[in-house]
Amino acid sequence: MDLGEFRNLIATVRGEIGKVVQGQDAIIDLVLISIFAGGHCLVEGPPGTAKTLLARSVSAAMALIYRRIQFTPDLMPGDVLGVNLFNFQINQFHLTKGPIFTDILLADEINRAPPKTQSALLQAMNERMVTLDGTDYSLGPDFFVLATQNPIEQQGTYPLPEAQLDRFLFKLVVDFPDRDTEIAILSKHAKQALQSDMRNAGIRPLVTSATLAEGRALIDAIHLDSTILTYVVDLVRATRSDADILYGASTRAADALASAVRVRAAFEGRDYGLPDDVQALLVPALRHRIILSPSAEIDGRTPDEVLRNIMNRVDAPR
Structure with a gap:
């Protein structure tokens, strides 16, 4: 793949995501840039601005595994990373992996969780590995976190410390769409209900893990x-x-x-x-x-x- 083919591929991926996520072209571009740069994104915006839909659509277009964690005040680090449980039948510990073992992770409302749980995720983001009971587990080169947060003035939030914010490549601010886009969204949804399966929504999986690695090799040059x-x-x-x-x-x-x-x-x-x-x-x-x-x-x-x-x-x- 050369740069011309890569540009065409990215344009096609943009179009696939745009089938579902409307009025957020600049945000889509920045998320894709973050993925290919090996970074992570923090998205701030009010509820109902397609943040979850964006993450699911990107993962569908890139043929990557997607998982979501809803952060809440009672969420513990083990709920994110996983735990070692003792298996009495074989008389040894067995790792039960948490949802962080994926390609694309949507950390929804990350500032709803207490700092201890936030730190567990952000350490894994920085090192691309999880340490449980002294053993390191790799998360792989494709690991990408799209974290969302509510505006800081809303009640029940734990602001991320500056040192942890620095681990995000981009902070994206999502607002409500303009009037014409909002009308177009309502018109589309009146004809076609939201699909839980992105394939049914028409998004083609165009970028595999191998394609992602090939694109990054071009970028390094x-x-x-x-x-x-x-x-x-x-x-x-x-x-x-x-x-x-x-x-x-x-x-x-x-x-x-x-x-x-x-x-x-x-x-x-x-x-x-x-x-x-x-x-x-x-x-x-x-x-x-x-x-x-x-x-x-x-x-x-x-x-x-x-x-x-x-x-x-x-x-x-x-």
Whole structure:
């Protein structure tokens, strides 16, 4: 597979997911970029904005195993990771794997669970393995977490600590669709009930685990010129000296942004990154990695607004 074929494949996958998830084209793109970059996504939005449907549709289009965990205040780490149970018949322990042993995991309402359970998931995300009773179990190279959370001002939530937020490649903000899209959704659902089986909804499984590995090999060969890398670093460093930001983004954030830039370039069929790639991905890659100053919060500024101001100030390479 060459870059042209890869671009066509991604365009087809977008179309397959778009059969079910409407009005979220930018979100679909960012989720696909995250998967091919080997990252994870945190999606924030109100209930009923197709977050669960998005995860199921992506897994169906990519022929990957999908599981969902509904996070609740009484969810324990063992409910996520699994437990070793003693089998009296064979007189030894037997591992009962938890739902984390999958390809695509939807961690629904992750900020409803207590910090101990959140940490169990986020450690597995970072290391792509689970440790139970001193034994390591690999989760595989295709392991991807799409975690959803309610807006932080809602009751009964446990905000994710900044160090754990940093393990997500992107934070995506989903809002209600516009009026025309909402009408189109209602019209479609009036003719065809929601299907529990994505194959019945018309989504074709186009990307296998082997195809995913092949695509990642192409992405690894994407060239980022020194001017692009310098631009990424300058943008990240600017977050550390901005008056509106209390804590800026880390070096891990710069590395994550550069990885995402390579994927976006490959999606467009290019073997090189552009400043446009950096600018398109800066906000979703950094909005959860900065902490605004108290004065900026009092003035009503948002991370997105502050990051766009930085992007306007830092000169892009020509």
